[in-house]
Amino acid sequence: MNLEMGEALEAFRAEVIAFLDANVTPDLVEAGAKTTSVFAPFEQAMRWQGILAARGWAAPNWPVEHGGAGWSAEQADVFAQECERRGLPPLLPHNLKMIGPLLIDLGTPEQKAKYLPGILSGEDFWCQGYSEPNSGSDLASLRCMAVSDGDDYLITGQKIWTTYAHHANRMFLLVRTSTEGKKQQGITFLLLDSMDLPGLTVKKTIGLDGFPEQCEVFFDAVRVPKANRVGAENDGWSVAKHLLKYERGGGSPGPALRRRLAALREAAARADDGMGGVIADDPAFQERLGMLEADVISVDYHFRHARGGGEPAHDPAYPSMMKTLSSETSQALSAMMIEVAGLEGLPRQLDALAVGANSGPLSDGFDMVAMPYYLNTRAASIYAGSNEIQRDLIARIVIPA
């Protein structure tokens, strides 16, 4: 066991700080402060990605020949810490943690040349078209059809819950190309070059927090060249499974959770407890805050343990455990946030939550963010494989057959 510390790392930190000093603008910080979802405000997240890409830091984990930074784990941590310290918005995962790594592994040379630059720079944004109205947890039952038409496919059907489809200019999706055999067979993985194709319509869905984040996407004989297929026809399920590895692995939720925890602690120190003191001084609250912090730390260390090659790195249950633990920790945190915000969390402040809004929050930024974050974070136990599904997977691994 060995943690890299010391001078070299501090020199790297200085480099990061200098870069952030030179490049962080107030709108980026505002977007970070107004992030009430795992998905940061679109425009600023993509602008920030562009700035990082120009420095070679947008996708530090990618292979260096494709634009990765070649950082050590400790360097990646330092970078994440410094970004969180300034409250910067997280980058959107779709390009950098999903379709990018997938194409690096499984794309054709033409696909890599055509798509990777835009994926990395953020010039393109890719949305993920998997779920359908009747195929959520049971994704393999999907029915959006692609029929062969010469060198093209014609897609007809519907996708749902497609995050940021209304912002996207590209989409990766799963379609059914065969109804024979097992449902996992007969699925094909395709890339859409545009969201303005004839026959394609996007309809926004308003979430519990009042914001449009997911969309329905309708296909009526949408034409896609066969060259836009990743993997073989009818082998899309294994392509998607390959991608899952990146989707669930992801980065550590640690830094973002720690930042929210610190904000919670500060807010509790200001918040009238209705009994003549402040909430932070309530021993019962302190105990729960302590437990929450311990959970945040344990989840972060679980991630680091895996990344450092420890036992979790070889545990097939690790991705499911990480997903379940981190989602439930952020949910617990969000519940304490609305508790501290109390009444001040009840006004619906959609206008003030927009980046660049003319109006400020009714009380303060913490109170404004607490309720939308709490509501939005309910989704963390639903998307990317619900926690019920994850627990089943974990149990299947842990309990002897």
Add this chain to the structure above:
Amino acid sequence: MDLTFTDEQVMLRDSLGKYLERNYDFETRRAVVAASGGHDPKIWADLAEMGLMALTLPEDRGGLGGSVVDLVAVAEVMGAKLLAEPWLPALPGALALAHGGAGEGGAAALAAFAEGGAPIAFAHEEGRALAEPARVAMTATRKGGELILSGAKRYVVAAEIATHLVVSARVSGAPGARAGIVVALVARDAPGVTLDAYDTVDGRRGANIRFEAVRVPAADVLADEDAGCDLLNAALAPTVLALCADAVGAMGALVKITARYAADRKQFGVPIGSFQALRHRIADMAMAHQKARSTLIVTTAMAEAGACAPRDLRLLKAQVGRMGREVGESAVQVHGGVGMTDELSVGHYFKRLLAMDAIYGAGRLHFRAIGAAA
């Protein structure tokens, strides 16, 4: 002992339920919320016609002299049907006016309310939820026979459509002292009253209100410093019971809707309600609802018998808030992606429950007080 509703109460519940079923489906509610912050004069007038406003007031004030059991009986139906009309938010103001020493203006406001006129808004909350009326801090000073109000109130629901506000303020003593609190009736458009109104997460309209040297004539002082705290408690006790009934109604609806969804929604070729993880979760929801409802019903009977101490109310309020959040969270989880949208009623029930937990003292405060002293 009888812990059931009377035939009359059952009839009233039925007719309210039927009325709302016919005239207030989820789409109608959505339209009313979007267009006018949850208040539709036609529906409001119909509720008054059913006697629901008069129900809240004593007979010598032109009311029907409804008991707390009556209030609980109808509020549960309102919660179950997701009624956004400000009947409940108007309740404490009306009760304070009815039980306080209201002058002519107050009597007229009350009479108008009883007949379906403007609600009387209750300007009492100040910060992160006042579990205890004695914590009122906004200041009032006496000048001649008048009261001068200065300060701010927060989260006053239905203030925009009210003609009058019932305001709590302090003439002496520090927050925490029972003595020194006055309750006053203030015209909403009185000089010095400014509203900063907003939509709330549960589909109503709230406002933060500033009072700048607002003059209140002696006739509009509902309770002076010896009686203010008691008047607030008298207004709040039935309100908290009704609010808990509304929340229990919402929980009951969520259990039903979620169980139905689990039976209908299929994944992997079978209803999701066949998966044990969800079965247990739904069973827990049903237990949480029953636990909350029994606590409500027995506490209501105690209140009716004059045997409900502030501590009993705290316990009910806190428990309903806790169970409500649990039921709401589970309802969303069982619905999956569609539970995260504003398109189903599920999320709206959930947000109603969250709002109810936050007002009049969050659960944390009440539990703490209960745990601190037997």
